[in-house]
Amino acid sequence: MSSISVLNQAFGHPGIEPKWTSARKDAIGTAYSAASRLWFTIWRGIITELYYPTIDRPQVRDLQFLVSDGETFFHEEKRDMSSSLSCLSQTLGYQINNQSAEQGYQISKTVISDPHCASLLMHINWKSQKPLKLYVLCSPHLGGGGFRNNAYVTTLSGRKVLSANYHNTWMAIAATKGFSKASVGFVGASDGWTDLATHLDMKWQFDSAIDGNVALFAEIPLAGIEDEFVLSLSFGHSLNNACSAALQSLVAPFQQQSTRFVEQWQRATHWDQSIAAGSTDNGKLFQASCKILMAHEDKLNPGAMIASLSIPWGEAKGDDDLGGYHLVWPRDLCNSATGLLAAGNTSTAVRSLLFLAASQKDDGSFPQNFWISGEPYWSGLQLDELSFPVLLAWKLLKEGRLNNFDPFYLAASSMSFLILKGPITAQERWEEVSGFSPSTLAVNIAALICTAQIFRLQGHHKEAQFVEEYADYLRAHIEEWTVTDKGEIHPQVSRHFIRSNPCSSLENYTSPNDSNIFIANRSAEQQKVFRAKDIVDAGFLELVRYGIYPPNHPLVKDSLLVIDQVLKVETSQGPCWRRYNNDGYGQNDDGRPFIHTGVGRPWPLLVGERAHYELAAGRDITHLINTMENFSSPGGPIPEQIWDAPDIPSAHLKNGGPTGSAMPLAWAHAEYLKLLRSVRDKKVYDLIPEVADRYCNKQPNKSSIKCWRTDWQIKSIPHNKTLRIISDKAFNLHWSDDNWVSTHDSESSKILPNLFYADLLAKSSSNSLLFTFFFPDLGNWLGKDFIVHIEKE
Numbered sequence: 001m002s003s004i005s006v007l008n009q010a011f012g013h014p015g016i017e018p019k020w021t022s023a024r025k026d027a028i029g030t031a032y033s034a035a036s037r038l039w040f041t042i043w044r045g046i047i048t049e050l051y052y053p054t055i056d057r058p059q060v061r062d063l064q065f066l067v068s069d070g071e072t073f074f075h076e077e078k079r080d081m082s083s084s085l086s087c088l089s090q091t092l093g094y095q096i097n098n099q100s101a102e103q104g105y106q107i108s109k110t111v112i113s114d115p116h117c118a119s120l121l122m123h124i125n126w127k128s129q130k131p132l133k134l135y136v137l138c139s140p141h142l143g144g145g146g147f148r149n150n151a152y153v154t155t156l157s158g159r160k161v162l163s164a165n166y167h168n169t170w171m172a173i174a175a176t177k178g179f180s181k182a183s184v185g186f187v188g189a190s191d192g193w194t195d196l197a198t199h200l201d202m203k204w205q206f207d208s209a210i211d212g213n214v215a216l217f218a219e220i221p222l223a224g225i226e227d228e229f230v231l232s233l234s235f236g237h238s239l240n241n242a243c244s245a246a247l248q249s250l251v252a253p254f255q256q257q258s259t260r261f262v263e264q265w266q267r268a269t270h271w272d273q274s275i276a277a278g279s280t281d282n283g284k285l286f287q288a289s290c291k292i293l294m295a296h297e298d299k300l301n302p303g304a305m306i307a308s309l310s311i312p313w314g315e316a317k318g319d320d321d322l323g324g325y326h327l328v329w330p331r332d333l334c335n336s337a338t339g340l341l342a343a344g345n346t347s348t349a350v351r352s353l354l355f356l357a358a359s360q361k362d363d364g365s366f367p368q369n370f371w372i373s374g375e376p377y378w379s380g381l382q383l384d385e386l387s388f389p390v391l392l393a394w395k396l397l398k399e400g401r402l403n404n405f406d407p408f409y410l411a412a413s414s415m416s417f418l419i420l421k422g423p424i425t426a427q428e429r430w431e432e433v434s435g436f437s438p439s440t441l442a443v444n445i446a447a448l449i450c451t452a453q454i455f456r457l458q459g460h461h462k463e464a465q466f467v468e469e470y471a472d473y474l475r476a477h478i479e480e481w482t483v484t485d486k487g488e489i490h491p492q493v494s495r496h497f498i499r500s501n502p503c504s505s506l507e508n509y510t511s512p513n514d515s516n517i518f519i520a521n522r523s524a525e526q527q528k529v530f531r532a533k534d535i536v537d538a539g540f541l542e543l544v545r546y547g548i549y550p551p552n553h554p555l556v557k558d559s560l561l562v563i564d565q566v567l568k569v570e571t572s573q574g575p576c577w578r579r580y581n582n583d584g585y586g587q588n589d590d591g592r593p594f595i596h597t598g599v600g601r602p603w604p605l606l607v608g609e610r611a612h613y614e615l616a617a618g619r620d621i622t623h624l625i626n627t628m629e630n631f632s633s634p635g636g637p638i639p640e641q642i643w644d645a646p647d648i649p650s651a652h653l654k655n656g657g658p659t660g661s662a663m664p665l666a667w668a669h670a671e672y673l674k675l676l677r678s679v680r681d682k683k684v685y686d687l688i689p690e691v692a693d694r695y696c697n698k699q700p701n702k703s704s705i706k707c708w709r710t711d712w713q714i715k716s717i718p719h720n721k722t723l724r725i726i727s728d729k730a731f732n733l734h735w736s737d738d739n740w741v742s743t744h745d746s747e748s749s750k751i752l753p754n755l756f757y758a759d760l761l762a763k764s765s766s767n768s769l770l771f772t773f774f775f776p777d778l779g780n781w782l783g784k785d786f787i788v789h790i791e792k793e
Helices: 192-199 239-251 254-268 273-278 284-295 330-342 346-359 384-398 408-421 438-457 461-482 541-545 554-566 604-616 622-631 666-681 689-695
Strands: 027-030 039-043 046-051 058-068 074-076 082-087 094-100 105-113 119-128 133-140 149-156 159-166 169-175 181-186 208-212 214-220 226-236 516-518 529-531 568-571 574-577 705-708 716-718 722-727 732-736 744-747 749-752 755-761 768-775 786-791
Touching: 027 105, 027 284, 039 105, 046 119, 058 105, 058 169, 058 192, 058 226, 074 192, 105 254, 119 239, 119 254, 133 159, 133 169, 133 192, 149 169, 149 181, 149 214, 149 239, 159 181, 159 214, 159 239, 169 214, 169 239, 181 192, 181 208, 192 214, 208 214, 226 239, 273 284, 273 666, 284 330, 284 622, 284 666, 330 346, 330 384, 330 666, 346 384, 346 408, 384 408, 384 438, 408 438, 408 461, 408 749, 408 755, 438 461, 438 541, 438 689, 461 689, 461 705, 461 749, 541 554, 541 604, 554 568, 574 604, 574 622, 604 622, 604 666, 622 666, 722 768, 732 755, 744 755
Parallel strands: 705 722, 716 786
Antiparallel strands: 027 039, 039 046, 046 058, 058 074, 058 133, 082 094, 094 105, 105 119, 119 226, 133 214, 149 159, 149 208, 159 169, 169 226, 181 214, 516 529, 568 574, 722 755, 732 744, 732 768, 749 755, 768 786
16 A cells, blocks of 8 residues: 655745746647546657646646766756657657767657556656666646645555645656655755756655645666666546556556557547648648647547647746636637548537537527636637537538437527627637627628528528528628728728727727727737727638638738738748737747737738638648648647747747747647648638528628617618517517607517517608517516617618
């Protein structure tokens, strides 16, 4: 049985303030088996965050080896060794070679996770030209934070094992060779790194470090200048459970474990290989992207896919930043699922849709982002996140993949909420401003048309017409709400799309020519408020992606001239685009991490979005595919942002390489997979034929209705159009079109979940429509009259 001692306690409680580590991942890994509930990440040749027992719970900051001669030097892998990495048989296992030519040693590691339990396994080959000492150093962040951890040197069956816990989450580190010395300590005071940095040898041996930022440290008993061993880091719900997992992972020969690991992944590679034909790297990034997206799905909560196995600028983030990107965003999840669907993996896409259906709120909405348990993290409302699940549902339904799941309620309740709360979104896809967003309007219109198709398949023709008419209403106002005709960014283009036309309600609406926009993440001395017409992004390309605008539309083409004028950047790896001008979310110019303020950098994801447009326009996109591939790391991850300035080696920043933002970004991998599928099919994979038929093949800019809500009080309506009055409560409408000379009463109709409406025709013979409400379920009148003027020719 395992036993711990707390007699020889480390000094320096509680240790320095804990931080996470770099988000720049060279690779991410996990076993394919659902029984192996551990995920690992790699950067600069070392293990960085480990996640357990679910994919949204990081438990370890890093794990690396240190080398010393005991007298003149000590090295750590991530700072003092050159490193190379390759994939293990095209799986999410890796072979890493770290070496020092100066001191003449080499550490070759094969890294996998145990195929059947929550253990990280590393097979180590050691070679050196002279006798040296090798140590293992681990920084646990159990429970998702660095403080309040406990560390122990544990005795297990006569051998030393390193262990740590936070409440009921335990970890244990063991090796086939055992440890000749072992110690635990507080980081920055009594830990192993500080010991070697001070003494160049292991002088301290403490058996416990309680309630602080702790580190585990042990010396490997090398047999000589060449040796090999296996190291296991295992998790469990108790000390005994974690130690048992460590021993069981080590008892099986590593080659046997590795073979099982590889076989599991090989059995899972059932995607459509023909899609890789459009790549320029012989399918390398295609294979990696498929596996990386699959690895971002949780194993206890099927279908729950997080945005990234990383914490952006983690080296500057402490215990107060719980989320990172290891959360579920409905938008990112749907894009990831659709990317896998494009590659031929239907089962993951179905699981993701079912997970979202189970996570949908009673009112039809979704949290901005949430833990895989369903608990919300941020509380913002993004209307596009209502619509992406509907697009996914329609794709799966058309392919006949939903079997016994009926997407009717998911779509109906989502679109009901959208109609009751839109068209202003509290946040657009960059999660920063409220208002009218071209990209949000695009996905909302597409989802409304898809919902209409779902309704018609079940014979709900009236409901189908209702949501189509609302889609037409949005389409008819896109340019009024999101296009300036007084642009000054490009000397030849005055009329173009803007990033967003900010407003929180119709009462404070101003035209795109006159509104102002607040730009987040800018420093105190920088300008924060700009004219909205001067801030642009390429979100309007989503209007082309889904079929709302044709690619050759003059407004689209002119807007791209503006985009390329201010957002396009040439890097050493190819062209890339920033999100929007004056963006502050990104690495600072001097290489410092983003902490509340920074400089927005180019996003490889946007290369994929531009490539989809260029394909739709009939142009060759080989160079853009190649650029996305160039931006990926040797292990496959594509970063959220890339560095577009001169190299800063001290900050690990290289032109065309990743910044400290999220890496991998699952959304970028999905965009790449969809792009290859689009190339093979010779049409944009996300294009919805029913949307394109309605808006590109027919008259696209007409609507028979104008919508009115108590929080969306339009002032006038053209004659002969229908005023559609909408509420989330049943109502009786008392109204007049002749200034109350005669009155009429109309009972509202329930058309969607929680959505009631009544229509009034704006007759050309009338000057206005006047009305008030009685709510029968509440038994009261609203107590106020409303007027909508009728516009004459």
